[in-house]
């Protein structure tokens with residue numbers, strides 16, 4: 001060693017490994033307008049596809065006349081269900097075990113449904129031709145209410161055999177999809193029937209939509225000479241898309257290459273398989289030319305991937321002192337026209353049974369009835385892990401209602417019911433094993449940070465002033481303590497279309513000590529190219545700046561289930577760490593040979609193996625990598641590569657404590673967020689800067705959902721919120737500044753202790769905003785008002801409570 | 806449909822092309838001139854992903870007809886900074902984590918560029934108001950605002966140093 005050698009701290013610093021707020025490597029291309037999104041893909045001879053969509057929510061399709069459209073110069077083809085039928089592609093399987101029409105087969109079941117696919121030389125001609133396709137419809141009775149659907153004689157899905165079981169067991173009515181149950185029904189009912197205090201409420205989580213800024217799209221290119229199909233698209237799970245495309249088309253999987261280029265936000269919208277993808281593939285096969293399909297915003301909001309739409313009827317019981325004794329929940333779930341929920345196969349209601357939340361509840365039951373209506377299919381996890389947002393909203397509302405029933409402070413009620421630190425790993429009444437947590441510490445930190453006692457005092461004074469007629473503004477304090485369940489998931493119970501929900505990472509270390517790693521996931525803004533390199537840097541001692549991360553090309557990346565449900569860090573992040581450890585194990589053998597010592601005489605130190613007790617004798621990872629390629633080492637294969645497929649032993653359970661302080665104008669229904677404090681515990685923190693960004697973004701989506709965003713239908717099934725004029729996306733003007741904070745409780749079963757964070761702020765944010773609205777009116781007896789709390793609804797709430805004099 | 810002859814100056818370069826009069830400027834830029842920095846998020850003037858500068862004003866190029874743009878001077882994200890010499894806004898967006906998926910970013914930066922010409926020393930409120938025509942689904946704006954404020958500060962101190 002000489003004085004020039006870097007100190008240990010300098011070497012750690014240089015790695016930019018775990019815990020570093022490393023700047024993002026993706027940003028260079030995005031800030032210069034050099035991203036490559038699907039609509040940027042341009043191929044010679046490329047054609048454009050567009051859909052003729054149904055204006056009706058329920059109608060028989062009596063005839064389709066394509067003659068006028070075909071006569072338009074520049075139109076190449078118009079596909080209808082009849083054209084797809086010989087290929088058996090007029091219907092396709094959904095992720096939820098149901099099937100869905102690709103193009104209307106005899107009838108349409110929701111407004112915006114795909115009826116015909118026009119292929120033309122450019123997008124303008126395609127749009128013109130759509131107008132020229134004549135479809136003769138016969139209107140049928142429309143059902144937009146799931147409760148009505150279960151009573152109605154109108155059969156929505158005539159294709160399903162009456163009385164036959166569905167994918168998830170018996171169907172009790174022709175518009176019923178499944179009943180899914182978990183927990184102990186009778187025992188729960190007994191506890192509730194004999195409880196000292198019971199609170200009962202219907203909590204509705206309205207239908208909304210992930211609405212990423214980039215809509216969905218694909219480009220299919222069938223190379224008939226080589227028999228290869230290449231498909232670019234907005235896919236959150238490219239490998240699954242390849243498998244599905246192969247099963248549907250009969251093209252062997254090795255002849256299909258799926259590429260997810262840069263994705264302009266996903267939030268669950270881009271998990272599913274849509275008719276547009278299928279039609280672009282078929283059209284390319286038929287025409288022999290590449291075919292691009294890009295949704296417009298209206299298509300996106302009307303037809304692809306809605307989220308939520310859960311009517312949750314709850315009962316929660318407690319002792320007089322506020323100790324919760326039982327929880328009962330029945331959900332009526334509006335799935336729309338086809339059951340296309342994107343959940344792991346065995347979980348038709350996702351992980352909704354995380355709905356016991358952060359609380360030690362001895363006995364519980366949930367039952368979920370899935371129902372068909374004349375609305376768009378979907379049911380995706382909009383920035384959440386499979387119905388976890390619904391569950392968190394439900395329990396956090398029930399806690400508030402119970403606090404009212406008990407006439408107790410809601411913060412205190414939570415505190416006395418939290419699962420205690422020493423109860424982890426904790427077995428929940430609905431069957432989950434919570435890995436780790438320290439809820440009391442997080443809660444106290446949050447309440448201290450906002451001066452909770454001071455806020456309550458101010459609120460009391462405000463109510464008094466309001467009653468004296470001195471102010472027209474009320475103050476709401478929205479509390480939430482949420483527990484999420486992410487990182488799906490263990491192959492033993494999690495699969496999608498039979499594919500286990502493991503994930504993967506493959507690493508190659510180059511002779512000069514830099515590396516490339518490929519994963520089965522795909523970033524949609526989360527910054528994987530930045531953060532996965534940090535995991536590897538800490539594991540292998542190669543600086544993150546010398547590691548390229550690649551995802552999204554099925555020809556090069558190892559198979560993985562993709563990015564959604566906050567699963568990338570828990571699953572692919574673990575695979576990355578494990579692959580890094582394999583590299584290090586081999587490197588140790590090489591170092592031992594080079595240093596002429598036994599493997600066991602070496603120890604790892606940041607970026608090198610050092611001989612124990614002789615710190616001057618070491619080999620850096622870069623030296624070892626070089627040796628791996630240029631020396632014959634007895635008993636060791638040349639090269640330095642590793643691959644890991646990681647099957648997580650359990651889910652991870654991130655949690656957080658949020659407080660929203662909101663001013664509400666009783667006369668206009670307007671709100672102002674005065675303060676928002678978000679404490680997140682996502683276990684080990686990989687990149688604090690990226691985590692903070694994820695929290696800001698998730699909270700803003702939560703703000704949108706809670707305060708105004710909605711996919712609303714009228715009685716005829718018309719979508720009333722099909723453009724950004726009516727569908728609320730907050731601007732910089734409406735969005736507050738957030739204060740972020742953290743505690744760090746590592747996951748005991750994850751190789752680096754990380755839990756995932758992308759979705760926590762949406763899961764916890766929605767109840768925090770909504771509880772703030774409710775809390776503002778608590779003194780006037782408001783128990784429950786449905787989201788979204790837009791100005792009109794808040795005004796209406798105030799009016800119903802008689803606050804307008 | 807018959808095409809018309811259109812002349813534009815885009816990022817300082819003169820361009821001549823044939824386009825249908827109904828063609829939107831965003832598609833002329835993206836598809837005829839291969840400038841794919843500006844994006845399409847709505848085509849109804851709400852999202853700002855398509856923002857470019859036209860004759861010294863921010864416009865949403867999804868609601869400008871190619872015919873209306875005839876003779877105009879246009880700057881897109883591709884005209885701000887070069888890989889070797891990034892624009893201050895481009896640097897600050899990276900520095901302050903002002904982007905995630907990057908889809909809104911070209912429009913955001915192009916709009917912020919014009920905003921800072923109009924108001925070189927904006928308050929946070931003025932930035933939030935001045936950027937309200939540009940939607941972002943990923944960042945929650947806090948870091949975008951931070952990036953723009955930091956860029957303004959940097960541009961002002963560079964100007965002072967030069968004076």
Ligand code: FES
Pocket residue numbers: 844845846847848849850851852853854855856865866867868
């Ligand atoms: S695409 Fe122009 S404003 Fe949205």
Ligand code: FES
Pocket residue numbers: 213264265525903904905906907908909910940941942943944
């Ligand atoms: S960074 Fe994704 S929309 Fe702004």
